[in-house]
Amino acid sequence: MNRDRTGRSGTGAVARERIRAGAAEPTSGLAPGLVQANLIAVPADWAFDMLLFAQRNPKPCPIVDVLEPGQVESILAPGSDLRTDIPGYRVWNNGVLQEEITDATEVWRTHPDLVSFLIGCSFTFESGLVEAGIPIRHQEAGRNVPMYRTSTACRPAGRISGDLVVSMRPIPAHQVAEAVRITDRFPAVHGAPVHIGEPAQIGIDDLDSPDFGDAPVIADGDIPVFWACGVTPQAAVQASAPPFAITHSPGKMFITDEPEDTFRQ
Amino acid sequence: MNRDRTGRSGTGAVARERIRAGAAEPTSGLAPGLVQANLIAVPADWAFDMLLFAQRNPKPCPIVDVLEPGQVESILAPGSDLRTDIPGYRVWNNGVLQEEITDATEVWRTHPDLVSFLIGCSFTFESGLVEAGIPIRHQEAGRNVPMYRTSTACRPAGRISGDLVVSMRPIPAHQVAEAVRITDRFPAVHGAPVHIGEPAQIGIDDLDSPDFGDAPVIADGDIPVFWACGVTPQAAVQASAPPFAITHSPGKMFITDEPEDTFRQ
Numbered sequence: 436m437n438r439d440r441t442g443r444s445g446t447g448a449v450a451r452e453r454i455r456a457g458a459a460e461p462t463s464g465l466a467p468g469l470v471q472a473n474l475i476a477v478p479a480d481w482a483f484d485m486l487l488f489a490q491r492n493p494k495p496c497p498i499v500d501v502l503e504p505g506q507v508e509s510i511l512a513p514g515s516d517l518r519t520d521i522p523g524y525r526v527w528n529n530g531v532l533q534e535e536i537t538d539a540t541e542v543w544r545t546h547p548d549l550v551s552f553l554i555g556c557s558f559t560f561e562s563g564l565v566e567a568g569i570p571i572r573h574q575e576a577g578r579n580v581p582m583y584r585t586s587t588a589c590r591p592a593g594r595i596s597g598d599l600v601v602s603m604r605p606i607p608a609h610q611v612a613e614a615v616r617i618t619d620r621f622p623a624v625h626g627a628p629v630h631i632g633e634p635a636q637i638g639i640d641d642l643d644s645p646d647f648g649d650a651p652v653i654a655d656g657d658i659p660v661f662w663a664c665g666v667t668p669q670a671a672v673q674a675s676a677p678p679f680a681i682t683h684s685p686g687k688m689f690i691t692d693e694p695e696d697t698f699r700q
Numbered sequence: 701m702n703r704d705r706t707g708r709s710g711t712g713a714v715a716r717e718r719i720r721a722g723a724a725e726p727t728s729g730l731a732p733g734l735v736q737a738n739l740i741a742v743p744a745d746w747a748f749d750m751l752l753f754a755q756r757n758p759k760p761c762p763i764v765d766v767l768e769p770g771q772v773e774s775i776l777a778p779g780s781d782l783r784t785d786i787p788g789y790r791v792w793n794n795g796v797l798q799e800e801i802t803d804a805t806e807v808w809r810t811h812p813d814l815v816s817f818l819i820g821c822s823f824t825f826e827s828g829l830v831e832a833g834i835p836i837r838h839q840e841a842g843r844n845v846p847m848y849r850t851s852t853a854c855r856p857a858g859r860i861s862g863d864l865v866v867s868m869r870p871i872p873a874h875q876v877a878e879a880v881r882i883t884d885r886f887p888a889v890h891g892a893p894v895h896i897g898e899p900a901q902i903g904i905d906d907l908d909s910p911d912f913g914d915a916p917v918i919a920d921g922d923i924p925v926f927w928a929c930g931v932t933p934q935a936a937v938q939a940s941a942p943p944f945a946i947t948h949s950p951g952k953m954f955i956t957d958e959p960e961d962t963f964r965q
Contacts, residue, residue, distance in 0.1 A: 479748075482748045483744075483747045483748035483751060483815075486748060486751050486752060486755065487751060487766055490751065490755070490763060490766060491766075498755060501752055501755060501756075503857075503858060550748075592768075593768060700965070
């Protein structure tokens with residue numbers, strides 16, 4: 436395999452091409468080794484508040500790219516188009532989810548000043564976990580990762596506030612420390628876990644009923660491990676009600692050409 | 701010495717008090733172990749561009765705090781007042797330096813929507829260099845650190861662009877590697893050097909004529925070592941000409957209560 440700064444044999448571009456042509460499944464496990472990103476786009480008038488919210492909450496909102504108003508091609512993925520290269524989008528009016536779509540071209544036409552934020556996604560480090568022999572239960576089961584709202588408030592910024600959202604991976608107890616060690620090296624894609632075990636302590640009452648994604652598969656001896664999640668801005672949109680926003684659908688990410696190593700410490 | 705999260709025996713508050721009462725010298729060497737910060741404040745209409753410029757240029761512009769429009773008390777220094785607690789300010793109109801002042805209360809009165817950015821300063825890690833036995837020539841000579849414009853362009857953001865500014869410390873050749881190692885641990889205050897030796901390669905023709913601060917003291921066997929500098933936004937203000945801006949005067953920083961360890965990796 437020829438590996439260079441534009442990704443492993445162009446697997447990023449290939450994956451985006453498939454998605455642009457209509458593939459709509461979650462992206463966990465796709466294009467391993469390349470950075471995947473969450474999308475939140477808001478009108479220019481709300482862009483400072485959103486950028487400040489991300490800057491003040493770097494664990495759930497590690498910014499990997501911010502596009503100028505109206506732009507749709509990320510420098511992390513030359514030739515990409517944010518309007519078509521994500522498997523699913525959520526459209527929000529005044530903080531209320533209005534619809535889920537798979538092509539956002541029309542959205543950008545009616546909202547030409549949207550400022551797009553790409554936020555690192557923990558799918559990025561899953562390949563590192565797999566390489567270390569740590570099972571990714573949701574991948575093995577062909578499911579989306581389970582995600583939960585917590586009772587932990589993010590630090591507000593201007594008009595934007597909201598609670599932390601986390602993703603959960605059940606990890607065999609003897610491998611939890613190794614999972615922490617591996618993911619700590621990737622602060623730009625959420626880094627080390629924010630919580631290990633004891634879901635109730637962060638306001639999660641029922642692991643089997645995630646707020647986003649699919650129910651988890653938990654094996655005997657697994658410990659639930661929680662990472663800060665890039666769906667957090669969607670909870671903030673619900674809590675803060677900007678007049679308009681468009682996001683990715685949870686689990687359906689933007690795949691860049693950027694090798695994860697770029698963001699490894 | 702009693703050390704807690706609010707600083708060593710309140711040395712931050714004591715230093716700010718002295719400055720508020722009129723002390724106007726450069727802050728290198730003051731309140732060792734506490735984070736010092738550069739100031740750039742712009743009208744709310746320019747705040748997104750400035751925040752994005754900082755986010756895209758984290759080496760010269762590592763953000764340690766952003767204040768809401770009109771706010772003047774940083775969470776990094778409870779009880780502080782940005783209008784009075786910096787030894788010197790520069791006032792900019794349309795990118796042109798208009799005046800240097802020591803009290804900015806009137807500025808905030810006439811520009812009530814200013815958004816203030818505090819950007820990490822390399823003075824923060826000087827105490828770590830001293831502890832390692834590395835001489836800080838400008839401190840020893842009682843001078844301000846020399847700073848230079850370079851020919852390296854920053855990544856633009858919206859209406860803001862400009863060239864990188866660096867600070868320079870002459871380091872004995874056998875200690876250069878150690879200086880890199882120590883400062884690399886502090887990415888929030890510019891981190892490792894951006895250039896070592898060969899000033900001409902980054903567009904610096906004459907080390908004895910810095911663009912900001914005082915002429916350097918260079919001993920035999922010293923190598924010039926360059927760190928990204930928080931004066932970079934001032935060069936961007938000159939190049940980009942926002943209608944108004946206020947900054948600190950180079951070398952005269954805002955002293956926080958935050959121990960440098962908070963930002964050590």
